[in-house]
Amino acid sequence: MTTTITKFAHLQIPLEDVLNATNNFHDDNIIGRGGFGPAYKGQLQRSGKLIKIAARRLDRTHGEGHVEFWTEISALSDLKHTNLVSIIGFCNEKDEKIIITTYAANGSLQEHLNNPNLTWTQRLRISVGVARALSYLHYDERRGYGVIHRNVNSSTILLDENWEAKLSGFEISIKQAVNRMDQITLSEPIGTIGYMDPEIGKTKGVTCKSDIYAFGVVLFEILCGRRAYIKNDANRLLATLVMHHYEMETLPDIIQPDLKNQISKYQISVRSLRIYSETAYSCLKEERSHRPHMLNIVSELEKALENALKFQPRPENFVRLFWLFCFSLCL
Incomplete structure (x- = not known):
């Protein structure tokens, strides 16, 4: 020591x-x-x-x-x-x-899951930020080793003054050779209820895909505006709830209400929402081999963000329309 x-x-x-x-x-x-x-x-x-x-x-x-x-x-x-x-x-x-x-001025993501002022674009930026952090942990070859975080959840994702995501909580992380990140590392089932990879019980260990499962839960927390685990709720586990609704094609029923209103009002994010939800769902596949690679997750979430930004009303357009309107009144 x-x-x-x-x-x-x-x-x-x-x-x-x-x-x-x-x-x-x-x-x-x-x-x-x-x-x-x-x-x-x-x-x-x-x-x-x-x-x-x-x-x-x-x-x-x-x-x-x-x-x-x-x-x-x-x-x-x-x-x-x-x-x-x-x-x-x-x-x-x-x-x-x-x-x-x-210091993270805006606290943890968990505190803002149901924040009506947190826009779809902001939620996407947070998701992309965490995905990039996990990609760096898992596969940055310049470092010579990968890191399995094992504690990805909405309380370990902090938000700075610009709402930029900062992943924290490395106290139970594991270092692993980059070429062994997909191989099982023996581990006790340590983590937070609601985010734990169901395969841990079967394999008695974790892989980088365990982080991906937890991240999938976080993505749905962001979309649905609720925590991964609610102790006395009939639908205690969010993962089980979203899997059911996704497969029944009723996912809009459980999207955070203010977020659903944004999507409906501006008609800007239907494709963005589809890419996002497909990606989140794929992270929750029970078999690890069926879950996507972290680099693919980053790519898909970046597409979802780009799509949302493409159709986002711009302030300068509002100004231009306002003056055109005023000019028309003078004619």
């Missing part, structure tokens, strides 16, 4: 600095709670600049999380992508284990 600490020494941040940044972990600064522990917003002085941060503080109640802590630091210190959260540093002092990352 001494070797590990030495390797990441440049990322260490004194506890005193973290306490000052978060106002001694004041409850008013809590921005989320996850399996790792609570996350706090704050402002940290780095290289002469005051920057906004998120500090995830390991909950040591059960004396666990040591491995997960170093797993996340190891992953984030190597990974650099516009759609991944960036590590600023960590604190490992006085029984405190804290991971400090860039």
Whole structure:
């Protein structure tokens, strides 16, 4: 472990600095709670600049999380992508284990699933961003290894001030040789209810296609405006619900109402919606071999976005039409 600490020494941040940044972990600064522990917003002085941060503080109640802590630091210190959260540093002092990352001003995707102001185009951009992040994790050959995330869900997808997706939550990720990403890595069924690959129980392990299944669930969360798992609901599991509606050709019945109104009102996204839903459905295929490659998913979602943008009314057109209308009144 001494070797590990030495390797990441440049990322260490004194506890005193973290306490000052978060106002001694004041409850008013809590921005989320996850399996790792609570996350706090704050402002940290780095290289002469005051920057906004998120500090995830390991909950040591059960004396666990040591491995997960170093797993996340190891992953984030190597990974650099516009759609991944960036590590600023960590604190490992006085029984405190804290991971400090860039701050996401708009919180997690989970908080906005049913947001009536989140447009179809914005939802598509978020989907494309996460898909690109997963493609980078799985197949970036320059890195020499791939990463199986194992924790893709709407709470680990963060949104910055521009609504750009930032994938986080690498504490249970697994590194794997790029040419072995489709091969089973033995693993306990760890993850979040509603997103877990059904094949894990059969094969006793995961592959990169396990991330693809979880991402398919997220895509339908974005489309339907509801969480993957609702404990006391008759349709607890979203994956089961959407598979049924897709196959019965009744998927419009469960699309987020405001989103459905946008599509109906502007008639801009029918083809975009079809490409998107077909892609999401293919990710949920029970057999891993039938699920698409991540690069294909990126390509299809980019098509869906391009199609939506092609038919999106432009502000300048509204201005032009307004002045033409005014001119016609003067004739």
